[in-house]
Amino acid sequence: MNLKADVTPMTRREMAQRLADDVPEGWYVNLGIGAPLQVADYVPAEREVVFQSENGVLGMGPAPAPDKINRWLINAGKQYITLRAGGSYMHHADSFALIRGGHLDLCVLGAFQVAENGDVANWSTSDNDSAPAVGGAMDLAAGARRIWVMMDHTTKSGESRLVRRCTYPLTAVGVVKRIYTNLAVIDVDDAGFAVRQMVPGMTLDDLQKVTDAPLRIM
Amino acid sequence: MNLKADVTPMTRREMAQRLADDVPEGWYVNLGIGAPLQVADYVPAEREVVFQSENGVLGMGPAPAPDKINRWLINAGKQYITLRAGGSYMHHADSFALIRGGHLDLCVLGAFQVAENGDVANWSTSDNDSAPAVGGAMDLAAGARRIWVMMDHTTKSGESRLVRRCTYPLTAVGVVKRIYTNLAVIDVDDAGFAVRQMVPGMTLDDLQKVTDAPLRIM
């Protein structure tokens, strides 16, 4: 990805922080395994957002101090976590009933590709690669009220992750509402990709050069 | 119903006791509203049978002493009950998942009619009578591993309740395995009604005279 010298892409942590700014108090949120989990670090404690982990934890809190670990309490990324006051446990069928039933205000997913029609591919980069492993991604993508994707704008080799149509196996069809990349915040609506915000120094033309699908300003 | 002078039909309580004799320790049992509920009184405390009530009570105990009533604890017949040690509560969807899922060893139903093919009619005596009210009868009849019916052998006017085909609206199709009447204990198998036991003094001919469908001795 060749960018002008005065444009600095956001780091993962900056992306997480930028996304966290858009999460209002009172939302119920599932954060995908990996980078999206960092979003929780940027929601201040006084802004109450309830984080869910699909392995049956509602009201997930931050990582415990090393001497306070409950070894039976992990998140979907299999990291030790804490439970906030007001949190509760449920079994897997109840947890995914909650997810599938449209009760989460938001799920933040990582992704390989998002298409201008809202399709998302985030679980497999090939049809024949290795053992397919989907986890809870398809349930979350189909079930939450809003899907926001957090991902780099391009692959390491510079290919756009915002595409006209996904080439990787789909996770869900037409569900993504917004994308937070290291270069921009982009809504997905009936007309395709609409840019809400870009990193300082970036122009729409610059952004279009590293994006396969057409962009417009909101 | 005209019976020989030396034949005494069983009372409701005797029927309940007779049925209770056949319930082994360890069974999970739902007792239908009304007369079947009396079965619980004849299972001795040392023979542990777990009674379920479809309003979310597993491990129902006997009626409480008047000064020990928990006013939030009732059975499906809306009588105050107790919970035995080892009992637990669940919500209605879980309760009927338990029922529908084939986890009850036995459900004892009252009935208007049982047919020789195992059909049972126990919820309505006409198609146009008053507001239809089925409650949990259809779920229990379709869900429990065994359905036993406890009912008088004939109506008050002497019509047989054991019939070739039910004339009342059905509760479930082909589910009844055994019938405890005030005159006999009768199995329902692929060949129809098979008499296991009759009250003292009763012969198969006598019983056949008050029974529409053909009977045979086991």
Added chain:
Amino acid sequence: MINKIVQTMAEAMAGIRDGSVVLIGGFGSIGQPNVLIQGLIEQGAKDLTVVANNSGVGHVGLAALLETGHVRKIVCSFPRTADPVVFEKLWREGRIELECVPQGTMAERMRAAGAGIPAFYTPTAVGTKLAAGKEEREFRGRKYILEEALYGDVALIEAWQADRWGNLTYNSSARNFNPVMAAAARLTIVQSQHIVELGALDPEKVATPGIYVNRVLHVPYGEPTVT
């Protein structure tokens, strides 16, 4: 701060519209949110479809809602109770519509609504007149019928304890339909006997997590008097 506790009945009932599908918890009178039902009568929404296991006892609670003419249709498993005078009268006069649903099917249809399942197959009612017009299908050699999810616009719930996030516990068999309905409705309104501090409820024991609850009104009414 998330605070679902409301101070007035008017706040609790705000926005309920004519024609709503209202899920009402309880089995008989146990777990039935009678104070909220009274609030709904006063709020005035009309032409309601009510989903409840029974059709009301005497002239209070659900019976009062029917008697005051707010209900067009009731979906229930057992409209006959000990004293169903109001429903019976309306029904005989043709002033209320009844959909009689087997109790477990009713519970499962609402569980499906809350769980994002639009329809499922069930063995209950196969071969009976309550299966009339329903799709029948065989799986593993047994017959089942198709039932669709039953969604609520509003649920009225009675709880034992609630915190400001809307986490709930129930008392004994008063649990019944309440957790199922809380999850099946878009707007879930709770009357709770007790309000407790956030963190006071055992996380292993919460029967309805707050995600299914929108508003909680403190109603310490004491013991139910009829079953």
Added chain:
Amino acid sequence: MINKIVQTMAEAMAGIRDGSVVLIGGFGSIGQPNVLIQGLIEQGAKDLTVVANNSGVGHVGLAALLETGHVRKIVCSFPRTADPVVFEKLWREGRIELECVPQGTMAERMRAAGAGIPAFYTPTAVGTKLAAGKEEREFRGRKYILEEALYGDVALIEAWQADRWGNLTYNSSARNFNPVMAAAARLTIVQSQHIVELGALDPEKVATPGIYVNRVLHVPYGEPTVT
């Protein structure tokens, strides 16, 4: 007296047959009944189909069951874990069959099995390759696919507390698939950290009622060491 507590692993594993569908609780290693899995290896049933969320970590527990050649097929949502060496090797060598199922669909298919629901419609996986060959149907303008119940012959469960009726509680997120699987199998075998007196468990807090449990073995193994 009902007493589901067994004293030996041999009693716990009695009767498990070759070709069984074995549901194994846990999410990663948390809530995974590793001691029962070791017992199953020793019991020797072969040609098993295992249903579990993951495919085992390192060389213990589920990974050991795979490595010792007892498993023909695994149904799971996420065969890749931190250290899935055993599964990956078997998979590459074509020595194990994999059915990859979305996690929520897997949970709901087992919930359906326990609940007497032979099949249901779900929005998960619509339009993806995991929907290939599945019936698609529209309800209220949205597309869904049909999924069938997933029944177990045996379930291996890890619990925190158990009583002689088989009532269970779990510890925190170790609950996960365990209650769902306990209800979905014909023969449910539990390893429990603690055995308590009948009546010691709060009836509002029992997460798996004993009706879903056949045998309980006391296994006070302490803390799980890997996640």
